[in-house]
Amino acid sequence: MYGEAAALGAGTVLNALATGVGSAFAIDAETTARVELDDTDTVDGEIAGAPDGDTRLIRRCVERVVERFGDGQGGSVRTVSEVPMAAGLKSSSAAANATVLATLSALDVPVADSSGRVDDPDDDARIDREGACRIGVRAARDAGVTVTGAFDDASASMLGGVTVTDNDADDLLHHEAVEWDVLVWTPATRAFSADADVARCAQVAPMARLVADLALDGRYGAAMTVNGLAFSAALDFPTDPAVEAMPHAAGVSLSGTGPSIVAVGERDDLEQVRDNWNQREGDTWMTTTRTDGARVIE
Numbered sequence: 132m133y134g135e136a137a138a139l140g141a142g143t144v145l146n147a148l149a150t151g152v153g154s155a156f157a158i159d160a161e162t163t164a165r166v167e168l169d170d171t172d173t174v175d176g177e178i179a180g181a182p183d184g185d186t187r188l189i190r191r192c193v194e195r196v197v198e199r200f201g202d203g204q205g206g207s208v209r210t211v212s213e214v215p216m217a218a219g220l221k222s223s224s225a226a227a228n229a230t231v232l233a234t235l236s237a238l239d240v241p242v243a244d245s246s247g248r249v250d251d252p253d254d255d256a257r258i259d260r261e262g263a264c265r266i267g268v269r270a271a272r273d274a275g276v277t278v279t280g281a282f283d284d285a286s287a288s289m290l291g292g293v294t295v296t297d298n299d300a301d302d303l304l305h306h307e308a309v310e311w312d313v314l315v316w317t318p319a320t321r322a323f324s325a326d327a328d329v330a331r332c333a334q335v336a337p338m339a340r341l342v343a344d345l346a347l348d349g350r351y352g353a354a355m356t357v358n359g360l361a362f363s364a365a366l367d368f369p370t371d372p373a374v375e376a377m378p379h380a381a382g383v384s385l386s387g388t389g390p391s392i393v394a395v396g397e398r399d400d401l402e403q404v405r406d407n408w409n410q411r412e413g414d415t416w417m418t419t420t421r422t423d424g425a426r427v428i429e
């Protein structure tokens with residue numbers, strides 16, 4: 132019983148740590164999960180390139196799918212990822228979504244494309260991508276790798292495009308396809324979301340409410356830039372890279388709880404920002420948004 136699936140990394144429009152409302156957009160960076168199910172009753176996990184990486188999330192994803200759709204199987208899960216871990220680019224959402232879809236595939240459970248159907252936790256025959264995403268969010272809460280559950284990041288990773296969500300209710304408030312060029316700066320340091328200073332984030336809640344209004348009004352660039360200034364201040368990240376990008380980018384923000392910074396806009400304009408960001412230590416890379424979301428490979 133084998134399944135393989137891939138899901139996307141994402142960048143932040145609005146960090147949900149202040150109010151529970153968040154917004155994110157999928158980028159062209161993939162995490163692939165390979166799941167093998169068998170008659171054992173334990174699940175082993177492995178992260179390619181990170182022998183000491185925390186595999187609780189992906190093992191819990193397999194367990195949750197088996198609890199709902201399987202018959203007590205165990206097995207193994209292995210991820211291979213282009214999304215740097217704990218860099219603010221939603222590696223946890225991508226790993227969870229890919230693992231949930233791969234496990235569903237191993238169990239021959241069909242996943243509907245549409246996100247229009249309500250997920251019915253009692254329906255053990257079918258599920259849609261939004262429902263599959265919620266399983267990963269619950270597993271992330273179980274594994275303790277998230278503050279709010281991060282349904283904002285998980286829905287962008289699963290569905291593609293940009294999403295706005297209420298993470299307290301795991302409710303999708305808005306979903307839209309967007310086609311932007313994206314510039315990312317990822318310094319070498321790492322910041323696990325579970326370690327973020329939530330009380331400091333709560334201090335900027337009035338700004339987060341403004342960002343939510345802008346995002347729900349489709350003004351994603353302005354939303355991102357306000358978000359970046361507010362959360363960089365709250366979480367003590369530098370604002371210089373954002374200030375350098377502002378004359379050229381449609382929007383620029385600290386992504387998640389950092390340390391990566393994402394800028395969106397036209398490619399020619401972002402190339403000017405890249406020239407500046409390249410002077411900094413770390414990795415500066417150009418990518419695009421993705422509108423297709425996660426997919427089953429096998």
Ligand SMILES: Nc1ncnc2c1ncn2[C@@H]1O[C@H](COP(=O)(O)OP(=O)(O)O)[C@@H](O)[C@H]1O
Nearest residue numbers: 185210212217218219220221222223226323324
């Ligand atoms: N490729 C992966 N395979 C398995 N688990 C992963 C992978 N990437 C991230 N994770 C899990 O997600 C955690 C990091 O989550 P988090 O701090 O929210 O970072 P991010 O902002 O990148 O999502 C890791 O400690 C690990 O448990």
Ligand SMILES: O=C(O)C1=C[C@@H](OP(=O)(O)O)[C@@H](O)[C@H](O)C1
Nearest residue numbers: 147153219277278279324387388
């Ligand atoms: O754990 C969480 O609840 C969240 C973590 C943050 O993202 P990162 O995991 O990218 O830091 C944030 O942007 C998101 O809105 C909510």
